Amino acid sequence: MSAISREEVAHLARLSRLAVTEEELDRFAGQLDVILQSVARVGEVTAEDIPPTSHSVPLTNVYRDDVVQPCLTPDEVLAGAPDQAEGRFRVPRILDEEE
Amino acid sequence: MSDVTRMTASEIAGLIKNGEVSAVEVTTAHLDRIATVDERVHAFLHVDREGALRAAEAVDRGEKSGPLAGVPIAVKDVMATKGVPTTAASKILEGWRPPYDATIVERLRDAGTVMLGKTNMDEFAMGSSTEYSAYGPTSNPWDLGRIPGGSGGGSAAALAAYEAPLAIGTDTGGSIRQPGAVTGTVGAKPTYGGTSRYGLIAFSSSLDTPGPCARTVADAALLHAAIGGHDVRDSTSIPQPVPDVVAAARLGADGDLSGVKLGLVKEFAGDGTEPGVRAAFQESVEALVKLGAEVVEVSCPHFTYALPAYYLIAPSECSSNLARFDGVRYGLRAGDDGARSLEEVMSLTREAGFGPEVKRRIIIGAYALSSGYYDAYYGQAQKVRTLITRDFQAAFERVDALISPTTPFVAFPFGSRTADPYQMYLADLFTIPTNLYGGPAISVPCGTSEGLPVGFQVMAPTMGDDRMYRVAAALESAVGTLTPPEL
Numbered sequence: 001m002s003a004i005s006r007e008e009v010a011h012l013a014r015l016s017r018l019a020v021t022e023e024e025l026d027r028f029a030g031q032l033d034v035i036l037q038s039v040a041r042v043g044e045v046t047a048e049d050i051p052p053t054s055h056s057v058p059l060t061n062v063y064r065d066d067v068v069q070p071c072l073t074p075d076e077v078l079a080g081a082p083d084q085a086e087g088r089f090r091v092p093r094i095l096d097e098e099e
Numbered sequence: 100m101s102d103v104t105r106m107t108a109s110e111i112a113g114l115i116k117n118g119e120v121s122a123v124e125v126t127t128a129h130l131d132r133i134a135t136v137d138e139r140v141h142a143f144l145h146v147d148r149e150g151a152l153r154a155a156e157a158v159d160r161g162e163k164s165g166p167l168a169g170v171p172i173a174v175k176d177v178m179a180t181k182g183v184p185t186t187a188a189s190k191i192l193e194g195w196r197p198p199y200d201a202t203i204v205e206r207l208r209d210a211g212t213v214m215l216g217k218t219n220m221d222e223f224a225m226g227s228s229t230e231y232s233a234y235g236p237t238s239n240p241w242d243l244g245r246i247p248g249g250s251g252g253g254s255a256a257a258l259a260a261y262e263a264p265l266a267i268g269t270d271t272g273g274s275i276r277q278p279g280a281v282t283g284t285v286g287a288k289p290t291y292g293g294t295s296r297y298g299l300i301a302f303s304s305s306l307d308t309p310g311p312c313a314r315t316v317a318d319a320a321l322l323h324a325a326i327g328g329h330d331v332r333d334s335t336s337i338p339q340p341v342p343d344v345v346a347a348a349r350l351g352a353d354g355d356l357s358g359v360k361l362g363l364v365k366e367f368a369g370d371g372t373e374p375g376v377r378a379a380f381q382e383s384v385e386a387l388v389k390l391g392a393e394v395v396e397v398s399c400p401h402f403t404y405a406l407p408a409y410y411l412i413a414p415s416e417c418s419s420n421l422a423r424f425d426g427v428r429y430g431l432r433a434g435d436d437g438a439r440s441l442e443e444v445m446s447l448t449r450e451a452g453f454g455p456e457v458k459r460r461i462i463i464g465a466y467a468l469s470s471g472y473y474d475a476y477y478g479q480a481q482k483v484r485t486l487i488t489r490d491f492q493a494a495f496e497r498v499d500a501l502i503s504p505t506t507p508f509v510a511f512p513f514g515s516r517t518a519d520p521y522q523m524y525l526a527d528l529f530t531i532p533t534n535l536y537g538g539p540a541i542s543v544p545c546g547t548s549e550g551l552p553v554g555f556q557v558m559a560p561t562m563g564d565d566r567m568y569r570v571a572a573a574l575e576s577a578v579g580t581l582t583p584p585e586l
Contacts, residue, residue, distance in 0.1 A: 004466065012465045016418060017425070017442065018458055019450040028459060034521055035463060039407040042479045045486065052481030053488060055305045055335065056537025056561070057292040062334040076198040082432035089427050092441045 003036035004029065104132045104261040108170045108318040111264060115158065115169035122158035122169030126151050126213050129171045133215065133262045136586045141237050142247075142257035144176050145184045146216035154213040163211025167325055172207060173263040175254050176217040177224055178309070179298035180204050183214075187300045188232040189222045191452025192430045201298020202333070203267060203309050203326045210325045215263055218253030222454045223421065224274055224302045226250050227526035230517055231456040239282060240583045241551055245510040248278030248526075254312045255282040259583050265322050266312040271303050272409055273506070273530025275310050276542035280505035280554020283544045283581035285319045285571070286312045288530075290562050291537035292337035294323075295330035303416040304335075306409075306534045315580060316543060316572040320348035323564070339562065347565035351572030357391030359570065362498035366402045367529055372507040375548025380504045383545040383555050386577040387502075387570070397497055399490035404483045405532040410524060411467045411480035412535070418464025421457065424449060459520060484535045491536045495560040500570055503529045505542040505554030529556060539564040543571040544581045552581050 006029040013020045013028075020028070074087050083090040103111060103125050114120045130148055137143055151171065158169040174180060177187045179197035181204075186192040200208070207214065221231040229237040229252035239247040240259040247256040254266035255278035268275035270288035279286025287310050294309045301307060311322035327341035363384070372380075388394055426432035426448035434447030453461070467476035494501055506526050516522040533540040538561045545555035555574060559567040 008466070009462060012462045012469070013458075014446075016461045016465050017422075017446045017449050018453070018461065019443075019446040020458065021450075024455075024458070027455075028462065031459060031520055032462060032466075034519065035410065035459070035524075036466065038521055039410045039463075039476070039480075041407045042404055042411065042483050043475060045401065045404055045479070045483050047479065047482035047486065050482040050485050052478060053484040053535075054481060056488070056535075057335050057337060059292075059335065059337075064331050072198050079198060080195050080429035082426060082430070083435070091427055092435050092437075092439055092444045094441045 002033045003040060004032050103128045106264065107315050108167060108264045108313065108321060111170050112167055122155035122213060123152060125169060126155040126171055129215055129263060136260050137262060139238060139243055139586065140240055140256050140260045140262070141235060142218055142253045142260060142262055143173070143216045144186060144188065144219050144234055144253070147183050147214060150183060151213050151215050154208070158211045158213070165210050166321055168211030170212050170265060171215050171263050172212045173215050173218045173254055173257040173266040174204065175220055175251050175266070175268050177220060177269055177300045178204055178267060179300070180214070180217065183217065185217065187223045188220045188234055189452060189454070189457070190233045190431060191424050191448070195429050199298065202295035202330045204298065206326050212265070218251070218257055218266060220253055221250035222457050223300065224250040224269055224271055225417070225456050225460055227273070227277055227523050228516065229253065230513060231454055233454050236513060239510045240586060241283065241510065245512050246281070248281040248510065250274040251278045251312065255279055255284050255286065258282065258284045258312060258314050260586060264314065265318060267309060268312045269299060269307055269309045270534065271306045271413060272534050273527040275312060276530050276540060276554065276556060277506045277526055279312060279542040281510040281552060283552030283583060284312060284314055285316055285541065285543050286310070287319050287323060287541040287567070288533065288539060289323060289327060290337070290539045290564055292335050293341055293539070293562070293564065294327050295333045295336055297330055297332040301420040303413040304420060305416060306413060316568060316575045317348045317352065319541070320344040320568050337562070342562060342565035344565050344568045347568040348572040351569035352576050354390050354573055354576045356387060356570065356573050359392045360498045361387065361392050361394045361570065362397035362494055362501045363394060364402060364501055364503055365396050365398045366400065367503045371525070372504055373509065373548060376504050376507060376509060376553050379546035379548055379553040380555060383574055383578060384502065387574060390573050390577060395498060397494045397501070399494055399532070401483060401486040401490050402532045405487055405535055406524060406528055408480040408483040408487070409531045409535060410463070411476050412484065414460040414464035415467045415477050416464070418461045418468065421461055424452065456520065487532055488536045491538060500566050501558040503556050505529060505556040509548050509551035509553060533558050537561055539567055541567045541571045543574055545574060545578055547581065
């Protein structure tokens with residue numbers, strides 16, 4: 001049985017905002033199936049009572065003093081943007097005009 | 100004067116300090132070397148000739164001093180460098196010039212090192228061969244038809260091709276150590292949190308670790324000391340000083356390992372290691388025993404599951420981290436014809452800007468994190484990560500450090516592992532457990548197999564970076580460094 005179908009890959013690509021081509025879908029579905037079948041081996045480990053590790057450094061709530069520091073100017077921040085207007089990032093339309 | 104490009108970083112720094120050569124002369128010699136060989140090696144994505152000469156002039160004016168002042172360095176293109184193109188070898192960041200320096204880059208500038216340029220890598224540090232760079236692969240100076248390892252193949256190849264005596268890499272699953280192994284150079288992954296991630300373009304935030312690359316263990320230690328230590332701008336940075344790795348490398352170079360106990364990982368014994376790699380490794384183990392080390396076998400039963408756990412955890416973090424590349428704040432924007440919506444433009448931008456391996460990992464991550472699969476994949480992988488950490492902790496109660504080959508196979512020919520991505524993943528079989536645990540590990544050359552370099556890995560406990568330098572320096576004193584064929 002395959003771990004992932006072509007339809008699932010298409011769905012995940014859509015969620016990930018990747019406009020993949022049909023040809024990519026064909027190729028990825030097979031490759032991802034091999035990868036996922038291999039990594040599914042983690043399921044062989046008995047680990048019900050084991051706490052998860054998200055991070056190896058045992059630090060929580062790292063604070064610093066609330067002091068004003070030098071920071072980038074708006075021009076520096078916007079310098080790498082594909083499009084800008086009036087000191088802001090300019091984006092394509094977000095709302096559908098017909099709605 | 101003999102050729103400065105063949106010298107170690109400490110030799111170069113000594114000559115500059117004594118006024119026997121200027122930093123500008125050293126920099127020019129390396130820029131000339133790059134101009135001569137990099138067309139064939141392609142270690143660099145960008146050479147910053149003017150910036151390098153400016154930095155060298157500042158050293159010659161006496162504005163910078165220290166153990167690495169005037170020493171040229173190559174920096175992996177995943178570190179932000181103010182005003183200098185930074186792409187992470189992706190089309191999505193083509194032409195981007197960061198408005199700030201990564202902490203490590205800032206520390207390199209403060210130390211008076213001279214940044215020659217930015218090195219090639221697998222796109223967003225995902226890969227083991229540099230074949231996933233959007234700008235074409237880097238060649239291994241030992242055999243131009245073979246891979247230099249990855250993801251930091253450019254940094255390692257720059258060292259082996261004598262284009263730079265020092266380089267910066269980043270190691271998420273082996274991206275410093277495996278390129279070091281297959282190019283016959285030294286690569287160290289510091290303790291996670293021992294080197295700052297500020298300004299490092301994130302792939303897998305709980306694993307990414309910047310570190311030093313060099314041609315000798317002593318040089319790697321000097322660079323490690325220069326870049327390491329606490330950074331308030333990285334909340335996962337460990338608020339303690341880095342162990343004295345320079346002194347440890349000096350101690351190891353004396354070649355006495357009496358009282359040092361090393362562990363061979365039993366679970367790494369089978370696992371498809373090439374016979375020539377195994378033979379070079381065995382000879383090195385015998386050399387360490389001659390230096391007085393005691394070698395015992397230890398069992399780390401969960402290491403067998405490190406590769407599967409890694410290929411769930413790293414893609415999960417990557418699918419989240421790479422969401423920032425949306426065509427709004429920096430980099431590429433594709434398909435913005437005035438009619439398409441933001442969402443359509445984002446999807447077209449990411450489709451055009453990301454290469455195949457990055458897309459595969461984003462999709463795997465989205466899968467592992469999706470409801471219904473989360474517990475079985477990402478959640479279970481995090482539990483396995485705990486068990487691997489416990490294996491390391493138990494092992495370090497018995498031994499001072501663990502040893503293994505760095506990678507199961509020598510540099511492979513281009514194209515031989517790209518069709519089946521899982522075959523590529525196997526290159527990191529021995530390096531990945533350390534990343535999941537967060538400890539330090541180093542790869543040091545230990546001979547050749549079929550005329551190609553073999554790497555020896557030393558893994559140490561968290562914040563025990565000095566231990567691995569001592570063992571690696573001792574091994575280097577016994578087996579010597581490797582010299583690649585003339586290009």
